[in-house]
Amino acid sequence: MVFVALSLPMSLLAALGQADTSPSIINAPNRLIGFGIWLILLSLRSLWPLLAKEAKLFSATRNTLCCGIMGIDYMKSKLCQVIVGIDEVGRGSWAGPLLVVAACATAKLPKGLADSKSLTKIQREQLYEELIETCRFGEGWVQPEEIDEFGLAQAMRIAVSRALIMLAPSFRTKIIMDGKVNYCPNEYKNVKCLVRADALKPIVSAAGIYAKVKRDKHMADISRFYPDYNFEKHVGYGTADHLEAIKTHGICPLHRKSFKPIKAFI
Numbered sequence: 001m002v003f004v005a006l007s008l009p010m011s012l013l014a015a016l017g018q019a020d021t022s023p024s025i026i027n028a029p030n031r032l033i034g035f036g037i038w039l040i041l042l043s044l045r046s047l048w049p050l051l052a053k054e055a056k057l058f059s060a061t062r063n064t065l066c067c068g069i070m071g072i073d074y075m076k077s078k079l080c081q082v083i084v085g086i087d088e089v090g091r092g093s094w095a096g097p098l099l100v101v102a103a104c105a106t107a108k109l110p111k112g113l114a115d116s117k118s119l120t121k122i123q124r125e126q127l128y129e130e131l132i133e134t135c136r137f138g139e140g141w142v143q144p145e146e147i148d149e150f151g152l153a154q155a156m157r158i159a160v161s162r163a164l165i166m167l168a169p170s171f172r173t174k175i176i177m178d179g180k181v182n183y184c185p186n187e188y189k190n191v192k193c194l195v196r197a198d199a200l201k202p203i204v205s206a207a208g209i210y211a212k213v214k215r216d217k218h219m220a221d222i223s224r225f226y227p228d229y230n231f232e233k234h235v236g237y238g239t240a241d242h243l244e245a246i247k248t249h250g251i252c253p254l255h256r257k258s259f260k261p262i263k264a265f266i
Contacts, residue, residue: 082104082173082174083104083105083173083174083175083176083201083203084102084103084104084164084167084169084173084174084175084176084203085102085103085104085175085176085177085178085197085201085202085203085204085205085206085207086100086101086102086103086160086163086175086176086177086178086184086204086207087100087101087103087116087177087178087197087198087204087205087207087208087211088100088101088156088159088178088211089101089116089208089211089212089215090215090235090236091152091156092237092238093235093236093237093238093256094236094237094238094242094255094256094259094261094262095144095229095231095236095242095252095254095255095256096144096215096218096219096222096231096235096236096254097141097142097143097144097215097218098141098142098147098152098155098156098159099139099140099141099142099159099211099214099215099218100139100140100142100156100159100160100162100163100183100211101137101138101139101140101163101207101208101210101211101214102137102138102140102160102163102164102166102167102169102175102207103131103135103136103137103138103167103203103204103206103207103210104135104136104137104167104169104203105134105135105203105206106134106135106136107133107134107135108134109131109134109135109202109203109206110127110130110131110134112127113127113202113205113206113209114199114205115196115198115199115205115208116198116205116208116209116211116212117212118199119209121216124209124212124213125213127209128209128210128213131206131209131210132210135203135206135210136167137166137167137207137210138162138163138164138165138166138167138168139162139163139166139211139214140158140159140160140161140162140163140164140165140166141159141162142155142158142159142162144253144254144255144256144257146158147256147258148256148257148258151258153181153183156181156183157183157185159183160177160183160184160185161184161185164184164185164188171187171188171189172189172190173188173190174190174192175188175190175191175192176191176192176194176197176201176203176204177191177192177193177194177197177204178193178194178195178196178197178198178204178207178208179193179194179195179197180193180195181193215235216235219231219232219235219236220232220235222254226252226254228245228248228249229242229245229246229249229252229254230242230245231254236254238261243261246262246265247265250265251265251266
């Protein structure tokens with residue numbers, strides 16, 4: 001009751017001070033209960049402007065989130081246009097995993113974004129350090145044995161699904177995917193496939209650069225377990241050096257046995 005009284009305007013307190021306190025009221029429990037409820041309702045009415053203000057503040061804060069974990073995928077800030085870019089790396093590799101990355105900007109993207117293949121290793125790594133501060137990323141890794149089991153097209157679908165699950169955009173988010181084929185799950189309706197999107201759309205470039213740096217590092221790390229194949233140099237792609245290593249040492253567990261160049265050595 002003290003809290004209720006403190007929350008009431010002074011004019012109401014004065015009016016209540018003149019309320020009838022005769023025994024007929026004091027000894028009427030039902031009327032007292034009704035009077036108490038009336039006081040609570042009045043106090044809530046006085047708090048309503050404050051609650052409305054808090055609700056407005058919460059709404060404004062919510063709208064500044066970009067691609068939140070709970071699927072809040074819109075942002076009214078001028079710094080971030082809410083678009084998810086998707087690119088892959090390692091699709092044609094003879095060995096190692098396929099990696100698909102979904103990217104969403106949370107701040108202004110750095111300058112110099114381009115197709116990762118057109119950049120030097122140093123340029124990619126410099127941009128990578130900036131991108132991890134300005135974007136959120138979802139990674140979809142598919143291992144060689146999965147590619148052999150499901151085929152490359154299905155592996156792409158699995159990788160895209162894993163990347164989107166990790167990033168967690170809502171189903172209505174606009175998505176730009178590099179290439180001609182839409183590998184997104186059917187729930188995502190706002191998908192645009194664009195050839196050379198990794199060169200034309202900065203957010204797709206960001207996804208491609210991040211993916212390239214991540215996978216290259218993975219292949220360099222794992223090459224320590226397979227030093228005869230020089231994976232740190234060709235990162236699993238079909239080079240003359242890689243082919244010569246296979247001829248000399250045979251295949252290893254990282255090789256994709258379903259790929260035609262590798263089948264010849266099984």
